[in-house]
Amino acid sequence: EDQVTQSPEALRLQEGESSSLNCSYTVSGLRGLFWYRQDPGKGPEFLFTLYSAGEEKEKERLKATLTKKESFLHITAPKPEDSATYLCAVAGTASKLTFGTGTRLQVTL
Amino acid sequence: EAEVAQSPRYKITEKSQAVAFWCDPISGHATLYWYRQILGQGPELLVQFQDESVVDDSQLPKDRFSAERLKGVDSTLKIQPAELGDSAMYLCASSEETQYFGPGTRLLVL
Numbered sequence: 001e002d003q004v005t006q007s008p009e010a011l012r013l014q015e016g017e018s019s020s021l022n023c024s025y026t027v028s029g030l031r032g033l034f035w036y037r038q039d040p041g042k043g044p045e046f047l048f049t050l051y052s053a054g055e056e057k058e059k060e061r062l063k064a065t066l067t068k069k070e071s072f073l074h075i076t077a078p079k080p081e082d083s084a085t086y087l088c089a090v091a092g093t094a095s096k097l098t099f100g101t102g103t104r105l106q107v108t109l
Numbered sequence: 110e111a112e113v114a115q116s117p118r119y120k121i122t123e124k125s126q127a128v129a130f131w132c133d134p135i136s137g138h139a140t141l142y143w144y145r146q147i148l149g150q151g152p153e154l155l156v157q158f159q160d161e162s163v164v165d166d167s168q169l170p171k172d173r174f175s176a177e178r179l180k181g182v183d184s185t186l187k188i189q190p191a192e193l194g195d196s197a198m199y200l201c202a203s204s205e206e207t208q209y210f211g212p213g214t215r216l217l218v219l
Contacts, residue, residue, distance in 0.1 A: 004151075034207070043113075043200050043210035044152070087151055096165060097208060099151025 002027045002092045006100035013078055013107050021073040021103045023088030031095060033071050035064050036087040038102070044087055078107045111135040113211035115201050121217045127189035130214045134183070134203030140164075142208065143176055143186050144200040152200055158184065191218045 005024045013019055025033065032051055036044035048057045050066040057064050061082065063074040073086055085104045089097040114133040122128050134141050139160050144152035155174065157165040160181040169176065173192070178184040188195055196218045202208040 036210075041213075041215065043115075043202075043213045046207055046209060049207060089151070094165075096154050096157060097152075099153070101149065101151050 002090055002094075002098040004088055004090055004098055004100035006086075006088050006103050008103060009101070010104040011106070013075075013105070015079055015107055015109050016077045018074070018076045018078070020075070021086055021105070023071040023073070023100060024069060025071070025088070025090045026069075027090045027092040027098070029093035031091040031093065033066055034089045034091070034097065035062075035071070035073055036089065038085045038087055040085075047086075075105070078105075080107050080109060083107045113201055113203050113209055115211040115214055117214055118212060119215050119217075121219065122191050123219050124193055125190040127187065128191050128216065129188075130186045130199050130201075130216075132184045132186070132201030132211060134201070135209060138203035138205055138209075139181070140204045141178060141184050142202040142204070143184070144202065144210075146198040146200055146213070148197075155186070188216075191216075193218050 003026045007022045032049050034049050035047040038044045048064040053068045055066050061076050065072045083106050085102040087102045089099040091097055116131050141158045143155045146152040155169045156176045158178045161178050176186045198213045198215050200213045201211045
C-alpha cells in the first residue's frame with residue numbers, strides 16, 4: 001500500500017526566513033510525485049510533478065527536489081502570500097494519487 | 110484558463126436527507142475523480158472514471174454513495190441518506206496526466 005508522510009505538520013516562518021518541507025513516501029513503482037498548494041476552503045492547486053530521483057523543479061520562491069525515499073519543497077525568502085497548506089501525493093502503478101496530511105505554512109511579517 | 114467547475118460550493122443538510130454534487134471537468138479530460146477531504150487530512154479517492162466507465166470505486170461506501178458520468182463529460186456524486194460523519198469537503202478533479210482540482214463542495218450534515 002502506498003504511503004506518504006509529511007513533516008512538519010505546521011511551520012511558522014517570518015518573511016524572508018527560508019525553510020524546507022519534507023515528504024517521505026513508500027510506493028510500488030513511482031509514476032510521479034506531486035506537490036499541491038491548498039488555501040483554506042479551496043481545492044488543491046497544482047505546483048509540481050517530479051518523476052525520478054535527482055529531478056528538481058522551480059517556480060518563483062519554491063523549489064521541489066526528489067530522492068528515492070523523499071521529496072523536499074524548499075521555500076526561499078517566503079512572503080505572507082505563501083501561507084497555505086502544502087500537500088504531497090504519489091502515484092504508483094495503480095495511477096491513483098495517495099496524499100499526505102499536508103504541512104500548514106504560516107508566513108508572518 | 111480552463112478550470113474544473115463544481116456546484117454547489119456549500120451544502121447544509123440534515124441527516125437522513127439526500128444530497129447531490131455536480132462536477133464539470135476540464136474540456137477534453139477523459140479521467141474524472143471524486144475525493145473526500147476531512148478537515149486536517151489529505152484528499153482520499155472515492156471514485157475514478159475513465160470516460161463513462163468506473164475504473165476504481167473501492168473506497169466508495171456503496172450502501173449510501175453513488176456516482177455517475179453518463180455521457181462521459183460531467184458527473185454527479187450522490188449521498189442517500191446523509192450521515193453526520195459525511196461532513197467534509199468533496200473535491201472533483203480531472204486529468205490527462207496531471208490532476209487538476211475544482212473548488213470543492215463543503216458539506217455539513219446536522
